[in-house]
Amino acid sequence: MAITWHTAIVRRTASLAPEVRAFYLEVPEMERFDFTPGQFITFDLPVGEKRLQRWRSYSIAGCPGHDNTFELCIVRAQPGLGSRYLFEEVREGTELRFKGPEGSFVLPPELDRDIVMICTGTGIAPFRSMIQAIRRFGRPHRRIHLIFGARTEADILYRSEFEALQSEVPGFSWDVALSRQPDWHGFRGYIHQIYLSAYAHTRPDVTFYLCGWSAMVDEAATNLIQKLGYNKDQVRMELYG
Ligand SMILES: Cc1cc2nc3c(=O)[nH]c(=O)nc-3n(C[C@H](O)[C@H](O)[C@H](O)COP(=O)(O)OP(=O)(O)OC[C@H]3O[C@@H](n4cnc5c(N)ncnc54)[C@H](O)[C@@H]3O)c2cc1C
Numbered sequence: 001m002a003i004t005w006h007t008a009i010v011r012r013t014a015s016l017a018p019e020v021r022a023f024y025l026e027v028p029e030m031e032r033f034d035f036t037p038g039q040f041i042t043f044d045l046p047v048g049e050k051r052l053q054r055w056r057s058y059s060i061a062g063c064p065g066h067d068n069t070f071e072l073c074i075v076r077a078q079p080g081l082g083s084r085y086l087f088e089e090v091r092e093g094t095e096l097r098f099k100g101p102e103g104s105f106v107l108p109p110e111l112d113r114d115i116v117m118i119c120t121g122t123g124i125a126p127f128r129s130m131i132q133a134i135r136r137f138g139r140p141h142r143r144i145h146l147i148f149g150a151r152t153e154a155d156i157l158y159r160s161e162f163e164a165l166q167s168e169v170p171g172f173s174w175d176v177a178l179s180r181q182p183d184w185h186g187f188r189g190y191i192h193q194i195y196l197s198a199y200a201h202t203r204p205d206v207t208f209y210l211c212g213w214s215a216m217v218d219e220a221a222t223n224l225i226q227k228l229g230y231n232k233d234q235v236r237m238e239l240y241g
């Protein structure tokens with residue numbers, strides 16, 4: 001099937017953490033850019049000859065609105081051909097070719113189980129979109145527990161927003177584990193300790209959503225399914241690479 005490509009214009013970028021930027025884009029050819037929270041878009045970036053050298057996917061980090069804009073949250077990778085282009089070449093007004101939205105890492109129509117979201121770094125993007133949408137559209141839900149990991153306090157993404165959401169969204173809580181901040185008052189080390197103890201008693205009414213780089217996601221999936229004994233269908237994953 002032929003791929004449909006669209007053009008997005010970068011309207012603004014902003015620093016979220018030392019190596020992470022938010023990108024705010026607009027799609028002038030559309031009246032409304034529609035997506036389901038959890039989905040991603042794929043850029044065709046001018047960083048290579050072959051298609052697989054050029055394509056980079058990014059989860060949409062904001063809530064679906066009533067307009068033709070969307071928001072991304074991108075970390076500068078190493079060596080980072082794609083992200084280097086996005087961080088160093090892209091300016092206000094730069095046009096980027098993209099396809100999507102696509103992907104099935106989305107919430108079910110009925111939120112009748114507890115939801116545990118586990119992520120590190122920019123893996124938070126789809127979860128921010130999901131939680132913002134639950135709040136904005138007043139979707140009935142049960143408990144939502146966001147577990148976020150980063151290195152230092154400066155790397156915590158959307159901190160004030162999620163702190164506020166704890167009082168704004170009933171049943172929402174978030175825990176942060178920092179691996180390189182010895183004086184952190186919260187969890188020190190990796191995120192795995194958090195869900196391993198909070199969800200040690202296996203139960204059927206919870207679904208885990210994991211998002212990020214394969215080392216973390218694979219370890220979390222193995223812990224949940226093999227160590228704790230959750231069913232495979234209770235563990236959903238989005239792998240960044
Ligand atoms: C469905 C999907 C959604 C994605 N959503 C996002 C998103 O919302 N935000 C985002 O920043 N990225 C996201 N990614 C990753 C993104 O597509 C690129 O892989 C990333 O930007 C690195 O590309 P690059 O060209 O800069 O680095 P490259 O030069 O292509 O490669 C860098 C290498 O390092 C690895 N890598 C890159 N960054 C990290 C990291 N932080 N930790 C561990 N390994 C790393 C990559 O897997 C690769 O092997 C997503 C990927 C997929 C498949």
